[in-house]
Amino acid sequence: MKWARFAHDGRTACGIVEGDRVAEVSGGLFDPPSPTGRSFAIDRIRLLPPVIPPTFYAAGTNYRQHLQNAESRGEKVEWPTHAEVNYRAGNALIGDGDAIVIPADSSGRVAFEGELVVVIGKRAKRLSRDNAFDCVFGYTIGNDVSERSWQKSDRTFWRSKNCDTFKPMGPWVETDVDLASMETRIRLNGREVSRFRTGDMLFGIADYLCEMSRYLTLVPGDVLWMGTEDPSLDMVLGDTVEVSITGIGTLTNPVIAGV
């Protein structure tokens, strides 16, 4: 089932995606779906980030080639020895179709990073490998837009990864996926520029959820972005970037200039 959050006529609502339409439901993403009877063509509504996370978690570097390529560029790389948790910031979230706005003082080196996003649906602490997935509501797609020159100077990546609009997420949350067969594909202006097996992570979803929940309580709406594989290429103004993951859909965002 695909859950969307959308704006229409000045209202925000949730709905179930069925083909090219969204059937509105009353209540939120984690309530039992109760149709209102209203239905909208997807191209007539504005899709919003499907959740606003109470805490916005992200995996550290979590794919092999991403690290190997950094090493081959002569960068100092620390191979992770365990699931290391990062944060991203809610201010940066935008939905499918919204524009990624590059600040005027950026160096212009702004890269996409296509990522699987885990959406938490149940309060959870001290998960085990046997029950880690019980707290997962579904999956969506994230583009962890990164300003590469700021990334070198910002210890916490606060500008490099968290400028307004730098965290496209969507288009919706899919509750039924086959994690084993997923591929992530990234297209820039319609041309495929990256493709990798989504599941080839150094530390998997259960690794992260078990490690995190030893120390923290996961709550409904929390998201965990799982990292990306290389190549994560630079985008230029006017580009359109699409991140597709098997069984979920495609997250599409244009890149425009800020002031």
Added chain:
Amino acid sequence: MKWARFAHDGRTACGIVEGDRVAEVSGGLFDPPSPTGRSFAIDRIRLLPPVIPPTFYAAGTNYRQHLQNAESRGEKVEWPTHAEVNYRAGNALIGDGDAIVIPADSSGRVAFEGELVVVIGKRAKRLSRDNAFDCVFGYTIGNDVSERSWQKSDRTFWRSKNCDTFKPMGPWVETDVDLASMETRIRLNGREVSRFRTGDMLFGIADYLCEMSRYLTLVPGDVLWMGTEDPSLDMVLGDTVEVSITGIGTLTNPVIAGV
């Protein structure tokens, strides 16, 4: 005016603190206060963190002695050249009176850090030094509890500073303060162990708000923790830590063992 958020009889509400009582209001912290007529003795309600921040910002190291002491311990210290933004995590928030729970696998080296907290009340972007304070709703107190051994190994401080219960905040938000005359005082089991001028920051509130809002939109409820001065001493199980700031109040939390 002192705004509190509290739980009573299974309900959550906001109220105005008047002496040792809270006068309940309908609506939230950023709505015009509309009294319900109900009033509660503070010691009969449970104070909650006064806001749940959409994004939880924290200043980097922001006081001189804190850095000088780290240098004198032989630690490699980078003196900040500009306001550098960090994040903390909502899962870790607790209110006044709640217990700081030390995980069983902690080294035991758990320090307090008493901090002034800026609470944002208005949506804001591209603030200038002239109008930076227009977006500030008020001020509260934070204790940036830090597990020192994990702080060395966690690049993002995810465990060291963001275990559940490691971010006491409260007791309420004070809208009228005199920033210039503030002192921060910390008592451990009733004995004063640290005292410093709250305003002696390397980068002030306006520095941070201007720098941040060049790149991100501040929204009502966002908080910015302003950092702490040394000494930030270790606490042991059974301790009670109190952080007081002139004109705001006192944030009191006991320290207990986790499982």
